[in-house]
Amino acid sequence: MTFTRPSFRHPSQPTNSLGYSRSDYEGTISTLCAGCGHDSISNAIIQACFEIPVEPHKVVKMSGIGCSSKTPAYYLGKSHGFNSVHGRMPSIATGANMANRDLIYLGVSGDGDTASIGMGQFIHVLRRDLNMTYVVMNNGCYGLTKGQDSATADKGSKSKKGAPNPFESIDLCELAIQLGAGFVGRGFSGDKQQLVPLLKAAMSHEGIAFLDVISPCVTFNNTSGSTKSYQYVRDHIEATGTFDFIPLQQEILTQYEEGTTQAVTMHDGSVIYLHKNANSPDVTNRRKSMDILEAEKEKGRLLTGILFLDPESSDTHEILATSLSPLNTLTETELCPGSAALQKINERLR
Amino acid sequence: MKPTQTENPEYFHNVIDCQYACPAHTPVPEYIRLISDGRYDDAYMINWVSNVFPGILGRICDRPCEPACRRGRIEKEPVAICRLKRVAADNKDSIKNRLPSVPTAKNGKKIALIGGGPASLTVARDLLPLGYQVDLYDNQAAAGGFIRTQVPSFRLPAEVLNEEVNYILDMGVTCHFNHYVRSLKAMLDKGYDAIFIGTGAPRGRDLPELPGRKEGDAYIHVGIDWLAAVLYRHVARIGKRVLVLGGGNTAMDCCRTARRLGGEDVRVVVRSPRTEMKASPWEIEDALHEDVPVIDNHVPLEFVVEKGRLVGMRFDRVVGRLDENGRRKLASTGEEPVFMPCDEVLLAVGQQNAFPWIEKDLGLQFTQKGLPLLNEITHQSTLKQVFFAGDAAFGPRNVITAVAQGHQAAISIDLFCQGEDLGNRPHPKVNLFGQKMGYHEWLYESQVTDDKRQAVSVIEKVKSLKDRLLEVELGFDKEKGHKEARRCLNCDVQTIFIAQTCIECDACVDICPVTCINFLADGEETDLRSRLQIPAENLSQSLYVSPPLPTGRIMVKDENVCLHCGLCAERCPTASWEMLKFTYHSAQAGDK
Numbered sequence: 002m003t004f005t006r007p008s009f010r011h012p013s014q015p016t017n018s019l020g021y022s023r024s025d026y027e028g029t030i031s032t033l034c035a036g037c038g039h040d041s042i043s044n045a046i047i048q049a050c051f052e053i054p055v056e057p058h059k060v061v062k063m064s065g066i067g068c069s070s071k072t073p074a075y076y077l078g079k080s081h082g083f084n085s086v087h088g089r090m091p092s093i094a095t096g097a098n099m100a101n102r103d104l105i106y107l108g109v110s111g112d113g114d115t116a117s118i119g120m121g122q123f124i125h126v127l128r129r130d131l132n133m134t135y136v137v138m139n140n141g142c143y144g145l146t147k148g149q150d151s152a153t154a155d156k157g158s159k160s161k162k163g164a165p166n167p168f169e170s171i172d173l174c175e176l177a178i179q180l181g182a183g184f185v186g187r188g189f190s191g192d193k194q195q196l197v198p199l200l201k202a203a204m205s206h207e208g209i210a211f212l213d214v215i216s217p218c219v220t221f222n223n224t225s226g227s228t229k230s231y232q233y234v235r236d237h238i239e240a241t242g243t244f245d246f247i248p249l250q251q252e253i254l255t256q257y258e259e260g261t262t263q264a265v266t267m268h269d270g271s272v273i274y275l276h277k278n279a280n281s282p283d284v285t286n287r288r289k290s291m292d293i294l295e296a297e298k299e300k301g302r303l304l305t306g307i308l309f310l311d312p313e314s315s316d317t318h319e320i321l322a323t324s325l326s327p328l329n330t331l332t333e334t335e336l337c338p339g340s341a342a343l344q345k346i347n348e349r350l351r
Numbered sequence: 352m353k354p355t356q357t358e359n360p361e362y363f364h365n366v367i368d369c370q371y372a373c374p375a376h377t378p379v380p381e382y383i384r385l386i387s388d389g390r391y392d393d394a395y396m397i398n399w400v401s402n403v404f405p406g407i408l409g410r411i412c413d414r415p416c417e418p419a420c421r422r423g424r425i426e427k428e429p430v431a432i433c434r435l436k437r438v439a440a441d442n443k444d445s446i447k448n449r450l451p452s453v454p455t456a457k458n459g460k461k462i463a464l465i466g467g468g469p470a471s472l473t474v475a476r477d478l479l480p481l482g483y484q485v486d487l488y489d490n491q492a493a494a495g496g497f498i499r500t501q502v503p504s505f506r507l508p509a510e511v512l513n514e515e516v517n518y519i520l521d522m523g524v525t526c527h528f529n530h531y532v533r534s535l536k537a538m539l540d541k542g543y544d545a546i547f548i549g550t551g552a553p554r555g556r557d558l559p560e561l562p563g564r565k566e567g568d569a570y571i572h573v574g575i576d577w578l579a580a581v582l583y584r585h586v587a588r589i590g591k592r593v594l595v596l597g598g599g600n601t602a603m604d605c606c607r608t609a610r611r612l613g614g615e616d617v618r619v620v621v622r623s624p625r626t627e628m629k630a631s632p633w634e635i636e637d638a639l640h641e642d643v644p645v646i647d648n649h650v651p652l653e654f655v656v657e658k659g660r661l662v663g664m665r666f667d668r669v670v671g672r673l674d675e676n677g678r679r680k681l682a683s684t685g686e687e688p689v690f691m692p693c694d695e696v697l698l699a700v701g702q703q704n705a706f707p708w709i710e711k712d713l714g715l716q717f718t719q720k721g722l723p724l725l726n727e728i729t730h731q732s733t734l735k736q737v738f739f740a741g742d743a744a745f746g747p748r749n750v751i752t753a754v755a756q757g758h759q760a761a762i763s764i765d766l767f768c769q770g771e772d773l774g775n776r777p778h779p780k781v782n783l784f785g786q787k788m789g790y791h792e793w794l795y796e797s798q799v800t801d802d803k804r805q806a807v808s809v810i811e812k813v814k815s816l817k818d819r820l821l822e823v824e825l826g827f828d829k830e831k832g833h834k835e836a837r838r839c840l841n842c843d844v845q846t847i848f849i850a851q852t853c854i855e856c857d858a859c860v861d862i863c864p865v866t867c868i869n870f871l872a873d874g875e876e877t878d879l880r881s882r883l884q885i886p887a888e889n890l891s892q893s894l895y896v897s898p899p900l901p902t903g904r905i906m907v908k909d910e911n912v913c914l915h916c917g918l919c920a921e922r923c924p925t926a927s928w929e930m931l932k933f934t935y936h937s938a939q940a941g942d943k
Contacts, residue, residue: 007799007916009425011865011885036856036924044861191855219856219924231854235902 006030017054025057026050028078032071038190038216039069039138043076045193046107046136049200050077053248060105061097065090065119068145069111069138069216077107088119091126094133095317101327102318105204106133113143116152116171123173127180130208132316134200137173137211138190140218141229148221159226174308175294177211178287183314184210185290187305189234190217195243195305202246202307207268208316215303239297241284241306245274265312275307284310352876352905354898357847360781363933365893366910367842369432372419374755376779376937377401379416379432380843384795386435387836389829394439396449401937403473403519403754404498406511409437410824411502413600413631413749421840424889425865425912428804430838431827438832440511451480453522458482460768463543464524465532468496469750470549470741472519473757474764477940479522481765486543487524490531492583494520497551497742498750500579501601503608504820535709535737545736545764548723549757552702552742558596563654563661567696570661571654574605574699581608581819590694592616594664595643596651597699598628603635605697606643611819618691619645620664622681624671637823641812650681652688654696663692702747722746729773730760738764761940777938783931786844786917793930795841797917805835841915845933848906850897853927855904859919860884867909868919873899879907887911 016022026047031040050060057079064070066087073082081104085093094108115123115137126135141154150158150166153173157165177185184206188196196214203210215234217223223230228237248271263275265285275284284290290309297304317323324331355362365371369379378397385394398405412433420429460483464471467489475485493499494516498507520526532538538546555573558564564571570590572580574597580586593614595606598621609617619638621628625647628635635645649666656662665688669681704722709715715734716724723732723739730738740760741753766773786794808825809815815823827835859868869883879894880887887894887909897906920928 005798006862006918007864007914008801009799009864009912009914011867011912012425013885013888014866015885031862034924035922036854036858038856040861040922041857044857191857193857217856223854223924231856235855 004030017051019054019056021051021054021057023047023051025079026077028073028075031075033068034144034220036219037068038140038214038218039072040075041190041193042109042136042138042196042214042216043072045190045196045200047076048193048197049204052197053201053204055105055204059103060107061094063090063094063097063106063108063133065110065114067111067114067143068140068218069109070114072109072138088114088117088122090114090119091122091131091135095126095129095131098131098133098317099323100329102132102323103327106131107136107204108133109136109138112137112139112141112151112153112173116173120152124176124180127177127182127209127211129317130181130183130314130320132207132209132318134203134206134210134212136200137213138216139173139213139229140216140222141227142218142222144218144221148218155228158228159224160222161220161224163226165226172294172298173213174211175291177213178290178294178309181314182211182309183208183311184307185309186210186212186307187303188212188214189238189305190214191231191235192238192305195240198244198246199307201248202244202267202271202273205246205248205267205269205271208314234303237301237303239302239304241293241304241308242275244307247272247274265310267312273307273310284308285312287311352873352879352894352896352907354905355893355896360779360935362893363845364779364935366845367933367935368419368421369416369430370843370935372415373402374415374752375402375758376755376935377416378843378934378936380839380841381934382439383430383432383435383836383839384841386439387796387833387839389833391439391442392444392446392449395443395446398436398439399446399518400939402751403476403757404469404515404750405436406440406515407498407507408751409433409435409440409826410507410511411498412436412751415751421842421912422838425914426803431804431807431835434807434824434827435832435836437826438829438836441826442829442832447518450518450522453479454482456482457484460484460544461486461542462764462768463488463538463541463546465538465546465548466496466550466741466743467491467494467526467528468549468551468741468753469498470743470753470757470760471496471547472516473754474547474549474740474761475524476519476522477758477761478764479519479524481941483768485524486527488527488530488532490529492528494526494528496549500582501575501604503578503581503604505607505611505815505823506604508820508822533708535715536713539713539736543736544768545738547760547764548737548739548743549741549753550706550743552704552747554703554705555601555698556701556703557698558651558700561651561653563656566656566659567654567661570694571696571698574601574697575702577697578604578608581612586612588613590614592693593618593695593697594691594693595619595697595699597621597701598623598630598645598647599699599701600630600634601702602697602699603630603638605699606638607641608819609697610641610643610816617643619643620649620651620666620691621645621647622650622669623679624648627671627679641816648681649689650683655690661694661696663690664696665690702742704743704746706743720746726773728759728776729763730756731763731767731773736767758937758939762938765940777942779938780934780936780942782934783845784934786930786932787920791921793917795844795932796837797841797844797915797930799840799914799916800834800837802834802838804838805831842913843933844915844917844930846895846908846913846915846917846919847929847931848895848897848908849927849929850900850906852925853897853900853906854925855900855902856924858922858924859928862918862922864916864918865912865914867911867913869907869909870900870904871907872903873905880909883907883909885909
């Protein structure tokens, strides 16, 4: 536990185009274990929001229960937030999003909160393609209750207790691709160089953007037999390729060679340039994305980066053809247009 | 970039900005911590060992440490180090029993000190406990030199001066006061094993060529001589309108003293722009506070004397311009000369060394500037048994420099008298102490306070201008002293990185409040400096570079604005960051 953090920041810390400095996106000091991967992800979120840039008061951070779900306290201290019930973050996020479609929704959850108690909520939010970024801080164990294996722990992986996990694991990325998420990626808390652009791209995607971030639990699951330790992940990590995320406002300065680089234009006009490795598949093809995930798993490799991207995907509001104005701004005048309007509707039904 | 060699004590010494900047390398953070703990005696003794005059320097030091202070780089103002030194001096109990004992059996070596200022007193303090016999010669009635005769009492009360001078004299110095040494040859003939010269820069510069200088002589005084005359009460009054020429600290002492002796319209007139004045900013402020305007860019043209009486001075208005060599030159604006009426003029336009008493045929060589030719490290002159320190050695500097040089001269004299090689000097005493007490508990107060620099109380202007003996600054009381001491960032508590155990989890990077820790691909220094999360633009501050880590990256820490808060060590899961207190004590005479 660390109790206070000095209020001084580097005197030459830069500001973004909105005039905010990075410290404007910070939260309170973390109470997680020293070295927790979650803290790194929190800081990657701070960095991504600073770099995009977003206005802090336009962001809603949602979470459930667990170590991961404590983290919204540690970033975006000037944003809206809701720490909800265990596994029920997607429902709360759905409600909030329905009420005000103008905000940016950032949900964080853990492997327990998502793959166990919240599985039912998780798959339906994917199906409905809610416009939000859904980050899972995946450490393969229940850190808050002393490190029992979670549903994402790989079969045979050994945590601090030493017994190999006898059950099959759930691959959340594969599930997300299968259930229709338009943006699926995987990152590693120990690699911010990849994680920050991944978060930036995910947050600019319209519809659900799912990120599975491997985040070692230093206290219970950072042992030599674990497949979610810093060492193991570093030894087995594989990337679909590197990519550059160019936000809409920014001028495109770099020239990319044709053939190896694929440009994908996002809904908001931002462009993602994917620099593919040799033999890597087209990540905009759902079936091929599933294949490559399975193939790498067979080889014992952990595939990271953007795994699947469908820039054409729609979101819940579009599917349901809801009002373009946020529902919470509609007044009685719009909601109760009077008997004449009712008359008209009734006429149409005769 | 090559990994940092922390085995070289100078690396960590350099991180302690204040101590490094201090000519005497006083362990500043160490005594500041003691002050915040209320251990004033201990804080005083650390100072006394290192800089000999804590109470005096706590009032009149030139404070090279404060512009260097790291706190001044993260917020507006540095820690008030100088005033904290005074807190220790003001609040200590008797420390007499802590002073080094002087052996009754002497070592048979006799040393003469010529001049009784800070440099000579330092040499005496360092050599007496080693068994040397020390004779001191001074032309004044009491020891102290410059700090007695030219620093006015409203900045440095006589009691404080006497106390600290007497600590040394009481160790057994044989004093010859009111004794002007007229011949170095005669001194050499007395058979001393070594002679130390610390006669300061005793002559104030005059403006002999300026028209009217001779005619107005009765009303024109050389500043340092006038200040000494005030001290000895030969001068008790001054005219109502006074012009002080010069922009150094002596000019500030002159104008403020003049205000206390009846000067009502006292002005400081300087040749160059205000920004180039040599006086310490706080001394200029004090003068302004006492209603003394500073008029810059005025070059004196003549003293105007009418009927044998000085009536004023004429000045040419100038602007500073750069010539083709990039040097600043003062050029006349071409406007009419300015006439300023006055009754008396004080000249504080610089000091000069003078050695009329050193015979030319002794083999003691001088430089073209009239200073003795010395070895810069040993302070030995071309006459091997004669040593110099203080203003007499390399020209006018300040008290703390004189003390530092005095220590070096004392080392040399000791080595010389013991027949050893002067180049074979003792090393500083250094050590590293772990600060970890328990789970996120440290031996030092690691939390950084947001408090701003404390303001010091001063005595009412009406009162102080009436009595030149009344000290103007009241100093910090214990509470303010504690608050100010807590502002210190403990820069002597070093962050040590152990690459072998690092798992590159980024916890330190994420927690560091001032973004000084980076993990990145190796490169040359300039390249690395530009690639840090916040580029390291302060080139006077080192980069702390680790050997390569398992991912092939290296850890680079920019020392520039590190708060030494210990959070990197608190958040490290593998204890790859350690907080170790680095102590550095400069070598003194007798150290092995």
